[in-house]
Amino acid sequence: MRLPQIKDDYDPCTFIYKPTPEDNAVTALQWIEVFRASTPTFAKYALQDETVPAESRTACVTEFERAFHQALDALAAEHGSTQRSQEPLNCIILCQVREDCLKKAGFGDIFRRVKRDENAAALAVLPGVLKNLDGCSDTSERLELALRGVLAGNIFDLGASTSAALFDRDGAAASFVSTRTKLLPRPWVIDDLDTSVQRLALAGTTGQYKKAMLFVDNAGSDVVLGMLPFARELLRLGMKVVLAANRGPTINDITAEELQAVVQEAARLDNSFRQASQEGKLAVVSSGSDLPVIDLRLLSQEVVDCAQDVDLVILEGMGRSIETNLNAGLRCDSMRIGMVKHPEVATCLKGRLLDCVCKFIPGSA
The missing domain is CATH 3.40.50.10880 (Uncharacterised protein PF01937, DUF89, domain 3)
Structure with a gap:
């Protein structure tokens, strides 16, 4: 559902993640690495998630890290060059990928x-x-x-x-x-x-x-x-x-x-x-x-x-x-x-x- 106050030309994303730097911007690959750098923090708190059985928690964290990095690698391959990327990458996509990987690994609310x-x-x-x-x-x-x-x-x-x-x-x-x-x-x-x-x-x-x-x-x-x-x-x-x-x-x-x-x-x-x-x-x-x-x-x-x-x-x-x-x-x-x-x-x-x-x-x- 749309917020009634938004206009017809509404676009939520502020930064477009492109393969090459423009106007001192950050490249798509650099943005992907920002999300990759968040992995240790998420792994740390996932290991403390008491809703996941203690005996399987480490394996679940390992699975999250594997799946998340694999997904980021795939996005990097797709968006790392102007020849291969089809649609611009953005922060909404990257945030959703991380959440999906956490959920598939068995985590609901690690914080x-x-x-x-x-x-x-x-x-x-x-x-x-x-x-x-x-x-x-x-x-x-x-x-x-x-x-x-x-x-x-x-x-x-x-x-x-x-x-x-x-x-x-x-x-x-x-x-x-x-x-x-x-x-x-x-x-x-x-x-x-x-x-x-x-x-x-x-x-x-x-x-x-x-x-x-x-x-x-x-x-x-x-x-x-x-x-x-x-x-x-x-x-x-x-x-x-x-x-x-x-x-x-x-x-x-x-x-x-x-x-x-x-x-x-x-x-x-x-x-x-x-x-x-x-x-x-x-x-x-x-x-x-x-x-x-x-x-x-x-x-x-x-x-x-x-x-x-x-x-x-x-x-x-x-x-x-x-x-x-x-x-x-x-x-x-x-x-x-x-x-x-x-x-x-x-x-x-x-x-x-x-x-x-x-x-x-x-x-x-």
């Missing part, structure tokens, strides 16, 4: 435990983050701090080797405040922070936005300390807020079922979440996606029905807002918020590793 633990750790930190925001009396200052929090939280991504290494060293919740303080100096690679703050603050007085839909990304500090406090600010501005999360597991992205439990716990900790949930102003829906990227033409009936009266769409995370949908204008105003966690993405954007994207796109019919 379940780490998501659960990081959600718990982040929820323990959440009251302090909310108190920090409430200490800002100025709406614009509070919105900027909340948006910086979204970017800081988004570093928790076990699909990217750079952020996976940071997670192994510090954990996500523990490093949140430090990361928020130490974001790369502005201007960022795409920096509409001032415009975004101004438009949101103005909407708080004019009532321009009635309902926002937020497509969220990772579990832990990303959604709990980044997106939930930002959603709370939108509620404060008078909007209804819908949080759209994955139907099924992929990497450490939070699922709708997991997010529902997190929101219930947040409501126990904070009156604003509790009241909004009780009044139907804050809701969680399943996007229908099982990937870390998203095609807004392939959504669940639930999210499409809920989006009919949405007038602000926000996509968050490197997969959903940078590698896909970065340049896809919608019929309503929209934002893209995410951190650049692959050197190859930084190269394509002509930015820096761990650079920030905060993009505001006015709606157009």
Whole structure:
């Protein structure tokens, strides 16, 4: 099902993976190696997957590695030269290949435990983050701090080797405040922070936005300390807020079922979440996606029905807002918020590793 706000010329993929470099871009073979480099992280967590019998876990991991590398080798042979490639390769195809290989090897949700633990750790930190925001009396200052929090939280991504290494060293919740303080100096690679703050603050007085839909990304500090406090600010501005999360597991992205439990716990900790949930102003829906990227033409009936009266769409995370949908204008105003966690993405954007994207796109019919 299509998001009602997408236009006829919608194309989800930001980067076309071609055999030869163009305009300082990254080649198809280099992109394939980015995915190959993720194998050790996936193997590490697959070995900890308690839903697979311990006696067969190692064999299943070996089968995943074999099948995934074989699939990547086949894609490399097909897309490594202009003579052999038929259709452009893209991140959606590569993400789907990895998920298919995991499932065929017997794995369902290899990051379940780490998501659960990081959600718990982040929820323990959440009251302090909310108190920090409430200490800002100025709406614009509070919105900027909340948006910086979204970017800081988004570093928790076990699909990217750079952020996976940071997670192994510090954990996500523990490093949140430090990361928020130490974001790369502005201007960022795409920096509409001032415009975004101004438009949101103005909407708080004019009532321009009635309902926002937020497509969220990772579990832990990303959604709990980044997106939930930002959603709370939108509620404060008078909007209804819908949080759209994955139907099924992929990497450490939070699922709708997991997010529902997190929101219930947040409501126990904070009156604003509790009241909004009780009044139907804050809701969680399943996007229908099982990937870390998203095609807004392939959504669940639930999210499409809920989006009919949405007038602000926000996509968050490197997969959903940078590698896909970065340049896809919608019929309503929209934002893209995410951190650049692959050197190859930084190269394509002509930015820096761990650079920030905060993009505001006015709606157009």
